[in-house]
Amino acid sequence: MRVLVVHNRYRSEQPSGENMVVDREVALLRGAGHRVGVFERRSDDITGRSLLGKAALPLLVPWNPAVRRELAARLRGERPDVVHVHNVFPLLSPAVLAACADAGVPAVATLHNYTQVCPPGTLQRDGRPCTECVGGTPLPAVRHGCYRDSRPATVPLAVSLSVNRRRWWSGVERFFCISAAQRDVLVGAGMPAGRLAVKHNFVPDPEVRRTGDGEHLLYLGRLAEAKGVRLLMAAWDEIAAGGGVGVPLVVAGAGPLEREVAAWAAGRDDVRYVGLYDPAQCRQAVARSVAVVAPSTWLEAFGLVVVEAMAAGVPAVAAGHGAFTELVEDGRTGLLHRPNDAASLASRLRRITVERAHNREMGRAARHRYEQGFSPAVGLERLVEGYRTAIAGRSGGGDRPPPAGDGNTGSRRGHPPERDGGST
Known part of the structure; x- marks a missing residue:
């Protein structure tokens, strides 16, 4: 199977569990013989931008047309079977979904948090649970300055959520929720239940295990x-x-x-x-x-x-x-x-x-x-199953996965005409 992973890497100054999950999945797929490419941006690169470039960044959070063009060109050249989207904030934007539509390649997305229904993705404000924006407008998040305690910093996230909500829901064949608890929240907020599958993150078997009572x-x-x-x-x-x-x-x-x-x-x-x-x-x-x-x-x-x-x-x-x-x-x-x-x-x-x-x-x-x-074997099985379901859905197979052993089913049967397409 040919897979292209799309991810905006978080800053390296602090550990990111999300970066770790992405890296582990890429290595897992490659180790199983799948061909995996990576299309990424790094938040570390923001510091090297000019003052004008930094000032323009909030405008690109809801939509980055340059990313759409670049990714669509790569997809047409490489023709992957499926695109796996992780984080798109702040340098990629949901324009990656439009690029997938332009090239006729099905997309799956892992939801690592709650940014589909909450601008900062935490469902929390001032140390307490908060669901004011769930199922409705993200204006409360702007009013409270929920992202970094800043109203200006929250605005691009709120705008992106508002203008791209339907694009996410229609442009992704399969969403991977990383827990049933997360899925319940998202379904309750109106996300399409039929496209939300639970796929827990896997963890590599460690080199050491506890042998005594612990210290x-x-x-x-x-x-x-x-x-x-x-x-x-x-x-x-x-x-x-x-x-x-x-x-x-x-x-x-x-x-x-x-x-x-x-x-x-x-x-x-x-x-x-x-x-x-x-x-x-x-x-x-x-x-x-x-x-x-x-x-x-x-x-x-x-x-x-x-x-x-x-x-x-x-x-x-x-x-x-x-x-x-x-x-x-x-x-x-x-x-x-x-x-x-x-x-x-x-x-x-x-x-x-x-x-x-x-x-x-x-x-x-x-x-x-x-x-x-939660072992790598289980993780690989569920990951590939999700890919097959997405490929089958795009090729007219609904929710039925393609026959085992045909990882390319649906990806070479012709592509739909180009259509216009719209943080994790």
């Missing part, structure tokens, strides 16, 4: 309010006031709360702030964990760190909402705490460190769940 609790991720970092600090202070749990808390990551976290951890024996870990260090840290902590206050669309813990045979303590409720089987593969409740989080952290035999059981069950639902 620390681990928070691994972006240091931001939405990730529950302040909630975790409050819960850990409550635990410390009661005498601790016998193991330290390791906090690894970077983000807007980095200074606050570093100051909070300074001089303490029960907390270690270690900054950014490289991938090998992350795997080692997870494998040495009593549990991985994921206390997000926003409705996570997935939860990569939880599945990485599963792969290493480590249970998780996670917030009981969003995708976590389908990733973590409470009491079997980990523990769920009441969202935004520091006392509940503290209680679960105490329990998972004290009940060692149960912890080991949950670790084994977590590994089994990983093998059944």
Whole structure:
């Protein structure tokens, strides 16, 4: 199968789970013998633009005609069977869908967040859940300055959502939702249910797994309010006031709360702030964990760190909402705490460190769940199945996948006439 992946890479100064997912899928497909090309832009390149170029950037967020022309020309030259769209903000824009229509190539899109119904994609405002824009106009997001606490910065995203909503819904043959929880929200907002399929992200089998009881609790991720970092600090202070749990808390990551976290951890024996870990260090840290902590206050669309813990045979303590409720089987593969409740989080952290035999059981069950639902083999199967469904839909086959072994079905049967076509 010939696949072209379209992605606007996030800035390299901070880790991006989305970039990681894209890279892993490209490598997975190539390793299975598929021919995969990449059409990308990098947000890192914005700093090298002229002042005029930077000033013009917001105008290109809803629609970038140069990208449409460039991508359409590449598609006509390479003739891929399917285009897989990931993030298009801020340098690509939904013009990539028009390019696919121009060239007659079916498109699938992975929805990594909620930008189809919420300009910043978080369904959160001021640290609390917010659905004001869901199913309606994005004007509330502009009024509140939901993206980067800035009304001017939010306007291009709101405009793009408004003018391109129908283009997304009609121009994509298959949307990949990364959790059932995310799909439920999007269907409730009016997105076409028949085009929304759940395809969890996969995680490579790690080089190391937990062999003992673990030596620390681990928070691994972006240091931001939405990730529950302040909630975790409050819960850990409550635990410390009661005498601790016998193991330290390791906090690894970077983000807007980095200074606050570093100051909070300074001089303490029960907390270690270690900054950014490289991938090998992350795997080692997870494998040495009593549990991985994921206390997000926003409705996570997935939860990569939880599945990485599963792969290493480590249970998780996670917030009981969003995708976590389908990733973590409470009491079997980990523990769920009441969202935004520091006392509940503290209680679960105490329990998972004290009940060692149960912890080991949950670790084994977590590994089994990983093998059944989140391994590379499962990821490849679901990815290719989605591609085949999209190709069949474009070639008149509806939702029926083409026969196994004919990965090119539908892509060479002639193409529809060129038609005009309109952040993740």
